[in-house]
Amino acid sequence: MREQTIIRFENVTKQYAAHEEAVLKDVSFTIERGRFYTLLGPSGCGKTTILRLIAGFIEPTAGNIYFNGKVINKIPANERQVNTVFQDYALFPHLNVFENIAFGLRIKKMKKAAIENKVQEALRFVNLPGYEQREITEMSGGQRQRVAIARAIVNEPEIILLDEPLSALDLKLRTEMQYELRELQRRLGITFIFVTHDQEEALAMSDEIFVLNNGLIEQSGTPNDIYDEPINRFVADFIGESNIVSGRMREDFLVEFAGKLFECVDQGLMPNEAIDVVIRPEDLEITVPGQGKLQVKVDSQLFRGVHYEISCYDEAGNEWLVHSTRKAEVGEQIGLHFDKEAIHVMRLNETEEEFDKRLESYGEELSEGGD
Numbered sequence: 001m002r003e004q005t006i007i008r009f010e011n012v013t014k015q016y017a018a019h020e021e022a023v024l025k026d027v028s029f030t031i032e033r034g035r036f037y038t039l040l041g042p043s044g045c046g047k048t049t050i051l052r053l054i055a056g057f058i059e060p061t062a063g064n065i066y067f068n069g070k071v072i073n074k075i076p077a078n079e080r081q082v083n084t085v086f087q088d089y090a091l092f093p094h095l096n097v098f099e100n101i102a103f104g105l106r107i108k109k110m111k112k113a114a115i116e117n118k119v120q121e122a123l124r125f126v127n128l129p130g131y132e133q134r135e136i137t138e139m140s141g142g143q144r145q146r147v148a149i150a151r152a153i154v155n156e157p158e159i160i161l162l163d164e165p166l167s168a169l170d171l172k173l174r175t176e177m178q179y180e181l182r183e184l185q186r187r188l189g190i191t192f193i194f195v196t197h198d199q200e201e202a203l204a205m206s207d208e209i210f211v212l213n214n215g216l217i218e219q220s221g222t223p224n225d226i227y228d229e230p231i232n233r234f235v236a237d238f239i240g241e242s243n244i245v246s247g248r249m250r251e252d253f254l255v256e257f258a259g260k261l262f263e264c265v266d267q268g269l270m271p272n273e274a275i276d277v278v279i280r281p282e283d284l285e286i287t288v289p290g291q292g293k294l295q296v297k298v299d300s301q302l303f304r305g306v307h308y309e310i311s312c313y314d315e316a317g318n319e320w321l322v323h324s325t326r327k328a329e330v331g332e333q334i335g336l337h338f339d340k341e342a343i344h345v346m347r348l349n350e351t352e353e354e355f356d357k358r359l360e361s362y363g364e365e366l367s368e369g370g371d
């Protein structure tokens, strides 16, 4: 049986020039076969560098990259079972759709009839049957995107790398292509590694997300894990809109912020430990003044189509962003209610490993408590 792990990075560092700072710093992770991964992070954090290392366009400065259990640091790109879909698609403008897709197969000297079959199959996969003779210049952005994907899948790679492939498309087409790509990955069962700096795209598409910052993986996990339990301020801020305030853990299940004490579900921290607290805007509910857990004054309001985005301030001077279907008036005093589960306590400078252990210990205590 084939191993489930397809790619493994072991303490990989990449430095482009000897005197410059490393752009990847001692990074380790595994990629499992047949899943959809997203590398998410701000510009320059090292996403494309990871793709290039997997594709074989560059070599690590230190550490090892494994493919199906074997070190591949020095294996050239053309000998890897990996294909890349680039941001600008990198299609050949002087070749028609058929020839663009057939290109890699011709290089491999595949027989004409086999090429014909494979190209037709790839075109069916990306919903472009009948487009063989079209010129690339006569295709729309979304269609070019599909040709680029067909060109990657026709080689039957074990992994497809996608470097911001949707960034050139308008919002509507982009959303359509997100569905299409996700669906295509499920049907093909090939491992996809997708790069984006758009957190909504990452949440919508991925089985697993790696959040990168400054050459390090800050957190990895399912979209739900990362959205619901961000490990630190950076991740909480990067993934969706958040209210992040400084606080102190008074004792297990009791946290202090905005000058008050609140019941929470977190435990295992030091008494009086300084922490950050995250509450998502959609977890705050507007109540009449005097009720709710926090008293705030509305500072501004924006209509966002589905909800109002309301910015308010508490008496301690913290800003709170609220997503609500209820309208508020600028200057109005309102109360804010939230459940204790909506409070996410983040330890300052906690590593991902420590964070996972802490979460696991909650799980164990809960199940013990339930017995």
Ligand SMILES: Nc1ncnc2c1ncn2[C@@H]1O[C@H](COP(=O)(O)OP(=O)(O)OP(=O)(O)O)[C@@H](O)[C@H]1O
Binding pocket: 016, 017, 023, 041, 042, 043, 044, 045, 046, 047, 048, 049, 050, 197
């Ligand atoms: N060939 C190179 N030589 C020197 N520095 C490089 C080279 N390629 C990338 N870098 C630098 O390495 C860092 C990481 O680049 P990388 O392209 O991996 O980031 P990224 O997260 O993909 O960013 P973006 O979203 O802007 O594409 C950046 O600071 C970049 O300037």
